Amino acid sequence: MAIHLARRMARVEPNAIGELLALGADPSIISFGGGYPDPTLFPAEALGQVMAEVIAAPGGQSMQYAPSDGLPELREQVAALMRADGTPCNAADVLILQGSQQGLDFAARMLVDPGDVIVTEDPTFLGGRIAFDPCEPVYAPVPMDDDGMRMDVLEHVLKTRPKVRMIYTIPEFQNPTGVTLSLERRHRLLELANAHDVVVLEDTPYRQIRFTGETLPTLKSLDTEGRVIHLGSFSKVLVPGLRVGWAVAAPALRAKMALLKLANDTQTSTLNMAATSLFLKKHDLDAHVATLRAAYARKKAVMLDAMRRHFPQDVAVTDPEGGLFTWATFRDGFDATAFMRDVALPEARVAYVPGGSFHPVTERANTARFNYSAQSEARIEEGIAALGAALKRHA
Template sequence: MTPRFAQRMADVQPSAIGELLALGADPAIISFGGGYPDATLFPKDQLDAVFHEVIHAPGGAAMQYAPSNGLPRLREQIAGLMRADGTLCTADDVLILQGSQQGLDFAARMLVDPGDVIVTEDPTFLGALIAFAPSQPRYATVPVDAEGMQTDRLAEVLRANPRARMIYTVPDFQNPTGVTLSLARRHALIALANDHDLIVLEDTPYRQIRFAGESLPTLKSLDTEGRVIHLGSFSKVLVPALRIGWAVAAPASLMRMGCLKVAADTQTSTLNMAAASLFLDRYDLAAHIGTLRKAYRQKKATMLDAIRQHFPQEVSVTDPDGGLFTWATFPDGFDATAFMRDVALPRARVAYVPGATFFPVSQRPNHARLNFSAPSEADINCGIEALGRALKSEFSV
């Protein structure tokens, strides 16, 4: 048979880099590709203890259905974490999600009709573009520099795009570049959103993994008109497999996202929510995050030192204050996708994420995202040295 798919599926296509990253899953390949945390740092013993306890608790509550907006105790705990980070909210302001990725999908479906404009950083998180695709948006993009989204350019973009419905940003240690939106630009972004009556979708999966500099306020904490939807996640600071994220938003937005939640999956796993809640009650999440910060600070330093030693001088990389990634820029005319396919994978035995598909409108092939959190320091040194040899050979031709 020939299925007749809905029009919205026209832009829902497999990622162009999927096959390359599948090859990078070969254990003989040193991969800088995924956005993975370091699995050796997962709190396995503590999670084993809390899962055992919630499973065997009298009455079996952790294995039953739960409220669609999430367990009340977990929402209270997340609200407490938000308040400790300077964002005033209560449990009633929190919606538990199946990972923050689900929040990207819900925000687009709630706000965007086909042909409406989503304003993003350029480049932006590839997973967000995948989540937005079924809503059939158009994109208007704003360049980033060392201080994040260039808000003077954002003003121009908003004036030119009256059908803009939402500004999407990763303000802290942005994926893919690793840069952080400055305080002045955070205030400017909120002011522009107010002037143009736009929702701001603030995506913060890496926010707590800061290992240099001072923490900056969330956009939600600067929001005086209820227009910021804040997305958070335990995936990078606890374990990804829990699939627990959250949204904090104004009541009108949160109610509609809650309706989409019921339609999508009824609720997030009660068992996982109960385990996460008991973990937060029983153990010191801040101390665990401190361990992650120390480890990732060292891994970033190892990667950047190796890049300085082994990469050609024509290649530049960002030096993030936190998060999981650095962003490499190669000379104009260099194709990072072709180089990975033809050289890096088969010869150097190294994988990364080619940068072209992070650009929503006009793809630029001379970039790549490198992850430093997942590989060991030994693999970082070995992989960067091998990749550097391959690049120097390519550039000397």
């Protein structure tokens, strides 16, 4: 039989990188490919306690259906976290999501018709493109420099491209580059979005994991017109396996996203919302995040130090102020995908993510993303040394 698929499915195809990364699942490979937090830092004991408590609570409410917007107490706690972070927010502004990834899907479905334009950073988070693609957008990638998305190029795009519906950005420690959008550019981005009446989708999964420098205001906190949809997540600061994230948006947008939530999966897991809520009530999230910050800062330092010692001189890497990733640019003509397939995996036994697929339109071959959060410091040193030796052998 030949099933007739919807037109959008032409944009829903497996990613070649996924197949390459699957090779890195071999435990004898040192993988810098994923975006996994360090499982040795998971608050397992605290999470076990709160989960036991919510399951044992009389009435069984933590196991029952819950409102599709999310548990009211968790929405209130998220709003309090947002306020503590400098962003005005009430519980009514919060929609609990199955991870912030779900917010990428909902934002695109809410705003983007086939042929509409989404502005992204270039390179950008692959999961964003995967979420947006079923809406059949056209991408307008805006290059980045050390201060994030270039505002001169953004201005040009907004002036020249019709039907721009959304500017997608990860302002802190961007995935894949590790770069942070400067304060000046945050103000400018909002000015431009206001002038051109475009929604801003602010994705902040790494925001709390800052090593150095001052915390910058969220785009949502600078938003005077209700045009910023802010996405947050407990995946990096608590555990990814809970799948609890959130959106904060103006009432009309939040309400539409809540209807998409109901349509899509009824609700996020009651158990996981209840456990997250009780964790926030009984445990010190700030103290836990401080531990993560210190541990990931050390790992980043270990990786960058190892890269300086072991990589050829012509490899440039970013020095992120936080988050999970650094971004390497190899010499012109270097093919990071071919090198991973032919050398890094079979010889050095090391995996990374070749950078090409992070570019929405024009792939560039000589870049790669390295994650430093998942591996131990010893494995980081070992893997970077092996990769550096292989790079020099094949230079």
